[in-house]
Amino acid sequence: LLVMLGSSYVAIYIYGVNCRLTQTMERNRQAAAALAESEELWRSVVKASPDGICINSLDGTVRQGSDKLFYMLGYDGAEEVVGKNMFSFIEPEHHEKASRSIKEMLAGTFNGTSDYPLIKKDGSRLFVETNGEVLRDKSGNPRELLFIDRDVTGRKEIESRLRSLSVAVEQSPVSVVITDLEGIIQYVNPMFSEITGYSSQEAIGQHTRILNSGLTDRPVFEQLWETMREGRSWTGQFINKRKNGETFWEEAHISPVLDGNGAATQYVAVKLDITKRKKVEERINHLALHDTLTDLPNRSLFSRMLQQSIELAGRHGYRLALMFMDLDHFKTVNDTHGHAVGDLVLKQSAGRMRQSVRASDTVGRIGGDEFVILLPRIAAEADAWHVAEKLRQAMEVPFEVEGCDIRLSASVGIAIYPDHGRQENELSKHADTAMYRAKQQGRNRVLMFEDDMKQHHTG
Incomplete structure (x- = not known):
């Protein structure tokens, strides 16, 4: 009986041991399966x-690395990277920074990411943003140390270009302004x-209107905003106003900044x-249209003004007067006193003429001592005659030039629109004819054109 009981205990004991072994093996199998699943998940994440x-x-x-890491560095596989020291892939001038970061990681004080330039297999540079754990x-x-490296080479190149662009804008010799779509200023550079x-x-x-002088034509702004709404660049000119109220000219090149959908x-x-x-342009244009000695309108500008006045007079039905005026015996002044004195006399003569006419009237010089006067609107011939006499009398006052007392007179011929002609050439010819008749009759006088002068003048 004791033997039988002893055998039963042994059997029970062995059965218990087998059960425990079976349970342990099952737990190990489950753990192995979990580990394999975890490793497969890790490989999937890494891949x-x-x-x-x-x-x-x-x-x-380097003990392990992902295929992406090898690809980034330009290597074909792990055998070319594993076993090498990480510092062999970092540019030497950044070794100290990398060592410091590792020390901070081990001390638990490292926070954030670091940027490093890595050396690729072909020797070129690769910028990475590194997270370490x-x-x-x-x-x-x-x-061990775990590093996750993100290729930020493209971002670094963009940042470099942006820094260069920023420096270029900040140091630009022209002003740069960035606004929102309503014209509110968001950025200005130092030159602005x-x-x-x-x-x-x-x-x-502030709105860009702070620069508005009120002198730029409205159509300029209308064209600007129409072009902007179409998403196109615009080039034009403004007359703007500085903070101190002074006006200035600006040539502007304005473009919309578009997003990925093409919206400004x-x-x-x-x-x-x-x-x-x-x-300078105004001065050049002025010189092209004005007599250099007297600063009076020259033949070209005076002709343009006369044509415009004739058109207005014809449209509104009023009269105008054209005068030709010649300084009598002016050649004697040049011959006796020299051309320098003669030029001063001409300048003084021009000044007296300006003072003798209205602000709306025009005095021009078309030859050596030959002047023209335009009265763009008169009520009667007597108005023109009065101005002509005033001009003639102004020339009788002695000229004091370079210590010389010079006496002159003037002959004036008048033609009236439309009485004596409706075209510029006709009016000019008749005013010139009247002036020469005044010279023939003894000079220092004013004559109104008459029809019978044409026969005598041509004859």
Whole structure:
């Protein structure tokens, strides 16, 4: 009986041991399966990651790496990278920075990311943004270093270009303004402040109307906004106003900033102060249309003004007067006193003529001592006669030039529109004819054109 009982206990014991072994093996199998699943999940994550992943020893030796990491560095596989020290892939001038980051990781004080330029297989440079983590054993002791590297080369190149562009804009010799779609200023460069007198703090948040002088034609702004609404660039000129109230000319090149859908988000204006250029252009145009000695309108400008006045007079039904005036015996002044004195006399003569006519009238010089006067609107012939006599008498006053007392007189011929002609050539011819008849009759007189003068003049 005792033997039988002893055998039963042994059997029960063995059965219990087998059960425990079976349970242990099942737990181990489940753990192995979980581990395999975890490793497969890790491999899937590593494979799918757009970033390069590597695990290094504490001294920096690469132990594992993802295919993406090898691809980023230009290597064909793990055998070319694993076993090398991570510092062999970092540019030497950044070794100290990398060492400092690892020390901070191990000390638990590292926070954030770091940027490093890596050296690819072909020697070219690759910029990465690195996140690091310390892998620890069950006791919490550092075991390995995990790094996740993101290729930011493109971003770095863009940032570099943006920095260059920013420096170029900040140091630009022209003003740059960025506004929202309503024209509210969001950015101005230093040259804008230098030109306008507004600091960036004063300008930002203001509408571009702070520069509006009121002198730029309205159609210019209408064309500008129409072009902007169409998403196209516009070039034009403004007469703007500085902070101190002074006006100035600007040539502006304005373009919309478009988003990925082609919609405008901002406007960028690049503007050049062309005030000096405008003044030079105005001076050149003025010289082209004015007599250099007296600054009176020359033949070309006077002809244009006469044509315009004839058109207006014909449209509104009123009369105008054209006068030809010649200084009598002026050649004697040049011969006796020299051309320098003669020029001074001509300048004084021009000044007296301007003072003898209305602001709406025009005095021009078309030859050596030959002048023309336009009265664009008169009520009667007597009005023209009165002005002509005033001019003639002004020339009788002695000229004091360079210590010389010079006496002159003038002969004046008058033609009236439309009485004596409706075209510029006809009026000019008749005023000239009347002037020559005044000279023939003894000079120093005024004559109104009459029809019978044509026969005698041509004869």
